[in-house]
Amino acid sequence: MSERRRQEEIGLPESSTLTVAAVARRLGVAPATLRTWARRYGLGPTDHLAGSHRRYSKTDLARLVVMRRLTHEGLSPAQAAEFALSGRSSEDLAVTELDVVGERLARAGGGRVVPLREASAAARGLARASMTLDAHGITEVLRRQVRTDGVVLTWESLVSPVLIGLGERYASTGEGVEVEHLFSECLTTVLHATTASLDQPRNTAQVLLACPSDEQHSLPLHAVSAALAERGVLVRQLGMRMPDGALLAAVRRSGPAIVMLYASMPVQSTEVLAELAKVRPAPRVLVGGPGWGRDVPPFVTRVESLSETVEEIIASIL
Numbered sequence: 001m002s003e004r005r006r007q008e009e010i011g012l013p014e015s016s017t018l019t020v021a022a023v024a025r026r027l028g029v030a031p032a033t034l035r036t037w038a039r040r041y042g043l044g045p046t047d048h049l050a051g052s053h054r055r056y057s058k059t060d061l062a063r064l065v066v067m068r069r070l071t072h073e074g075l076s077p078a079q080a081a082e083f084a085l086s087g088r089s090s091e092d093l094a095v096t097e098l099d100v101v102g103e104r105l106a107r108a109g110g111g112r113v114v115p116l117r118e119a120s121a122a123a124r125g126l127a128r129a130s131m132t133l134d135a136h137g138i139t140e141v142l143r144r145q146v147r148t149d150g151v152v153l154t155w156e157s158l159v160s161p162v163l164i165g166l167g168e169r170y171a172s173t174g175e176g177v178e179v180e181h182l183f184s185e186c187l188t189t190v191l192h193a194t195t196a197s198l199d200q201p202r203n204t205a206q207v208l209l210a211c212p213s214d215e216q217h218s219l220p221l222h223a224v225s226a227a228l229a230e231r232g233v234l235v236r237q238l239g240m241r242m243p244d245g246a247l248l249a250a251v252r253r254s255g256p257a258i259v260m261l262y263a264s265m266p267v268q269s270t271e272v273l274a275e276l277a278k279v280r281p282a283p284r285v286l287v288g289g290p291g292w293g294r295d296v297p298p299f300v301t302r303v304e305s306l307s308e309t310v311e312e313i314i315a316s317i318l
């Protein structure tokens, strides 16, 4: 994170200073922890006034924000402090370090975790950032992972297990809607940024993505558009809750070579698929997600994963 970004996050006027109690409230850590961080790691107020009334400046607070984030992500306090004092951005942490972080989190366990069967260490780290509602932490992990591994691998090894874990937690406890929303927002931001970075599309054939009416689970489609953007393919993204009539109108107007529909919730009627078959020229139709039952017509291709979707689309249009 740049110094400016860090300062912005802190949102404190340049000259203001804060007491230990005020910093503790802002960061959500105990005053005793702040005193320990000051004593052991030199992360106390840097003004040179003696006595008990020393106050934290904006720069001191910025370091503590990094310290808190990295300890949440699973670094030891000593490692986190070294990083916070170095003034380096937490994005400089290598992905291998991220795995170490995740491994620690996996071992740490604890009560407020998302159930993650067979998840990678990094997925556990991401889940932990989600549970502490650390929006910047979630976004950073996702951005870093997309940059190194690309969208498909990030989705399949990291994002999907976390989403399924969040869903299971909600199903068994009825809790965590706020976590699900925050995670979805951060993920959408990262996927949109990837999609928007495509400036020279190499496809002339059009691709249309949408969720059927009443379907709000659009994240997989945002992953499809971001993964295709990485391969130089631009799509038309209609997103969630597309009424049948509007979808058909868009298809007639834009003449896509391929239409992909994703549904998590049970699809009430497949009539729109029959209508799509009547459009001329007829687009190829893909459906994905657990919402599609057994009765999809034979001219429709079912896709089971993000990678399969991306390969099917690319093979059809390039």
Ligand code: B12
Residues within 6 Å of the ligand: 159, 160, 161, 163, 164, 166, 167, 168, 170, 171, 180, 181, 184, 214, 215, 216, 217, 218, 219, 220, 221, 224, 262, 264, 265, 266, 287, 288, 289, 290, 303, 304, 305, 306, 309
């Ligand atoms: C994020 C989320 C939300 C967000 C969606 C935000 C957004 N913009 O997409 C919000 C908060 C809006 C939301 C709302 C709701 N949600 Co919701 N949500 C989820 C969550 C956690 C992730 C959804 C997702 O993106 N899944 C994508 C992948 C990770 O999961 P999947 O579809 O199961 O993946 C399988 C395959 O599709 C395939 N796959 C994986 N990735 C990809 C990618 C592609 C392209 C393809 C083709 C395949 C594929 O592999 C997986 C293994 O089989 C799921 C949990 C879950 N297991 O999905 C619940 C979940 C889908 N939601 C659920 C529910 C009940 C709801 C609500 C009804 C809650 C409510 N009471 O209001 C509402 C409204 C839903 C509606 N009308 O559409 C249930 C659905 C249960 C059911 N089938 O009936 C789930 C399963 C949670 C649960 N376990 O109870 N939700």
